[in-house]
Amino acid sequence: MRGIRLQRPQINPIIVREVRTRMRGARPYVVLTVFLALLALTGVGIFQLMAQQARFGGVLLSAQVGQGLFKGLAFVELLLVVFLAPAMTSGAISGEREGLTYDMLLATPLRPEQVLWGKLVAALSYLFVLIFAAVPVFSVVFVFGGVEPLALLKALALLVMTTIFFGTLGLFCSALLQRTTRATVVVYALVLLLLGAPLLLAMVWGQFSSPPGQAPPPSLVYLQPFSALMAITTITPSAGQEMNFFGYGDPVSGLPFLMLLWPGVIHYGPAGPIVVPVYRATLIFYGLLTVLLGWATAHLMLPGRRWRPRRSDLGFVLLLLVIGLAAYAWRDWWYVAPPRMG
Amino acid sequence: MRVCRCHHKGTHAMTPAIETVNLTRRYGRMVALDHLNLTVARGSIYGFIGPNGAGKTTTLRLLAGLIEPTSGEVRLMGQRLIPGGGQRLVGYMPDFFGVYDDLRVWEYLDFFARCYGLEAARRRRTVDELLNLVDLADRRNAYVQSLSRGMQQRLCLAHALVHDPPVLLLDEPASGLDPRARVELRELLRTLRDMGKTVLVSSHILSELAEVCNEIGIIDSGKMIVSGPVEMVRRQLxxxxxxxxxxxxxxxxxxxxxxxxxxxxxxxxxxxxxxxxxxxxxxxxxxxxxxxxxxxxxxxxxxxxxxxxxxxxxxxxxxxxxxxxxxxxxxx
CATH class of the missing domain: 3.30.70.100 (Alpha-Beta Plaits)
Known part of the structure; x- marks a missing residue:
């Protein structure tokens, strides 16, 4: 055979290329600046709100300020991530088709999984830059106290997992629909459905349950990232039940929208309110769905005979099995059913 | 590796560079390619000519392993091609090619060299050599989107050469080029032939190719009408x-x-x-x-x-x- 001796690519070429171009031009810096400015403004706003309430005679503990800030910042950041992640990936594969570089890419020995992985990592790495650049903003919380570092880590894990899942959803739509505009429209429709449908169902659940008035089950909001975040950021008071569940000036008691996130997460039982840790199931199901979507996307990227079994399918099956088995083994950890009310 | 080496172990030096046997491709009911038997000798520049929609691009995509034939087979350098992904015996330049925005000229070639798994030293050397070959060495650090159409065409041609393939498939490389760029392209094709490459170049305009090809084939409605050395075709017709x-x-x-x-x-x-x-x-x-x-x-x-x-x-x-x-x- 003519030609030179060749070996497998070492670093994924797509990642190298995307990383080279990702930070070129003013746009990435503008997005980063706006992102951090929005977060900082949120923090200042929450602090002002609480300080105002304290001026009108409320009893305000420093810890409550910390908790309020944590909650507010985490929600805004999750909101930004949920809407940025699909935007970053919905053009990743369709863009190659539209940019007429897809054939050139397919003509190389790169495998679809490599392209997929490269695209995902490249898009997510920028989002991770946003998330991690915001960590210093979050650290303001510790000035006031009231939030344990573990809660911050949980919130970070949820942010990262949500980014990965919504990013993969964008990639899947991009590969399926082959046109960036169509993919973007569809992925946002899916995002809205994922965010809105569980909340709407939870709102009307009591009217249709038997006996009527039942609280919606936590499983209803497993895929709702904001409900999961609610479960993380609602800090259960450790010192007795007489303390207010939500402090003064807590954004949850101030913003009616956030109250919609209670059902399925906060249950009022005979022993007082409890927080169901739905975020654990969210992490697991996002993991499973990410692998499934990635698997489908890898097949969708093939030029012909897309659904013929491939060797890489084994990897995906293995990954699914590992997550599935782990979820089964630790089902007591994530499957928490609240006590039924009479 | 996508080329099966299980057959044709005794690959003869004179086996054709490209050989298709009853290559057929259908899109639904439409027959894009109908039992095409194409033979291209090693080291020749083969002009693949036909009107728009004759099946040229389909043929090239089949040869590049990008699509699968409905029936028939492709042999490259005597080895049967197993389609379904990239393979290393051909360099393929599509008729409509894209360039990545915000990427510099050398990075563009470096990217494709990475895709073919060239290690760092070899990659640097290849990028330099190819930039010299297609006369873009002085535009090395320019952004790809800032190049003229002719320069982009040459860059795209260079991309097809990063893995030093023995066979080159160029789909309509001359379309959209001004006369000077066409002359340069012809020069480039001759250089490639001198380098020992087999080049299959398609066009819907015959005059673009007549001077530089030593073999031509004329295809219409998915069927090869005539194929062979230029003079033979001329005499035959x-x-x-x-x-x-x-x-x-x-x-x-x-x-x-x-x-x-x-x-x-x-x-x-x-x-x-x-x-x-x-x-x-x-x-x-x-x-x-x-x-x-x-x-x-x-x-x-x-x-x-x-x-x-x-x-x-x-x-x-x-x-x-x-x-x-x-x-x-x-x-x-």
Missing amino acids: AGSTRLRIRVLRGLETARALLQQLEATPEEELPRLRGVRADPSDEAVVLVEVEESGEERQAALLTRLVQAGVVISEFRAQAENLEELFLRLTTAE
């Missing part, structure tokens, strides 16, 4: 010759005589098929004659001179490839 006669004096006499000969053929004269005036030159009469020897053509000249016609020019004009192509691909 040339069913008639056109005589160009420039008449200084006695144009009317000449016309009348020729028309009479067309109506009543004579044994020792060539059989005339049509007589018409050249629209670009009033004094010229164009005569289509059936393939005939020089002997008969001389006899026709003698007859005209004897009739008192004063002739300043009399020559057989070979039908050019362009016209052959039109005749072949439109006459149905």
Whole structure:
């Protein structure tokens, strides 16, 4: 055979290329600046709100300020991530088709999984830059106290997992629909459905349950990232039940929208309110769905005979099995059913 | 590795670079390619010519392993091609190619070199060599989107060469190029041939290729009409010759005589098929004659001179490839 001796690519070429171009031009810096400015403004706003309430005679503990800030910042950041992640990936594969570089890419020995992985990592790495650049903003919380570092880590894990899942959803739509505009429209429709449908169902659940008035089950909001975040950021008071569940000036008691996130997460039982840790199931199901979507996307990227079994399918099956088995083994950890009310 | 080496172990040096056996590709009911048997010898520049929609791009995509044939097979350098992904024996330049924005010229080549798994030192050397080959060394750090169409075309050609493939597939490389860029492209193709590459280049415009190719194939509606060395194709197709006669004096006499000969053929004269005036030159009469020897053509000249016609020019004009192509691909 003519030609030179060749070996497998070492670093994924797509990642190298995307990383080279990702930070070129003013746009990435503008997005980063706006992102951090929005977060900082949120923090200042929450602090002002609480300080105002304290001026009108409320009893305000420093810890409550910390908790309020944590909650507010985490929600805004999750909101930004949920809407940025699909935007970053919905053009990743369709863009190659539209940019007429897809054939050139397919003509190389790169495998679809490599392209997929490269695209995902490249898009997510920028989002991770946003998330991690915001960590210093979050650290303001510790000035006031009231939030344990573990809660911050949980919130970070949820942010990262949500980014990965919504990013993969964008990639899947991009590969399926082959046109960036169509993919973007569809992925946002899916995002809205994922965010809105569980909340709407939870709102009307009591009217249709038997006996009527039942609280919606936590499983209803497993895929709702904001409900999961609610479960993380609602800090259960450790010192007795007489303390207010939500402090003064807590954004949850101030913003009616956030109250919609209670059902399925906060249950009022005979022993007082409890927080169901739905975020654990969210992490697991996002993991499973990410692998499934990635698997489908890898097949969708093939030029012909897309659904013929491939060797890489084994990897995906293995990954699914590992997550599935782990979820089964630790089902007591994530499957928490609240006590039924009479 | 996508090329099966299980068969054809004794790959002969003279096996063709490209060989297709009854290659057929259907899109639904439409037959894009119908039992195509294409053979391209090693080291040749093969012009693959046909009107738009004839099946050229389908053929090239099949050869590049980007799509699978409905039936039939492709052999590259004697090895059977297993489609379904990239393979290393061909470099493929698509008809419509894209460039990545915000990527520098050297990074563009570096990216594809990485895709083929070239290690760092080799990659640097290859990028330098290719930039010199396609004359873009001075634009090394320019952004790809800032290059002219011709430069992008050359860059795209260079991308197809990063893994040093023995076979190059170029789909419509000359389309959209200005005349100077076309000349440069032809030079580049010759250089590639001198480097020992086999080049298959498609076009819907024959004149773009006629000078640089040593073999051509004409395809229409998914079927190969004729294929082989340029001269052979020309001879094979040339069913008639056109005589160009420039008449200084006695144009009317000449016309009348020729028309009479067309109506009543004579044994020792060539059989005339049509007589018409050249629209670009009033004094010229164009005569289509059936393939005939020089002997008969001389006899026709003698007859005209004897009739008192004063002739300043009399020559057989070979039908050019362009016209052959039109005749072949439109006459149905």
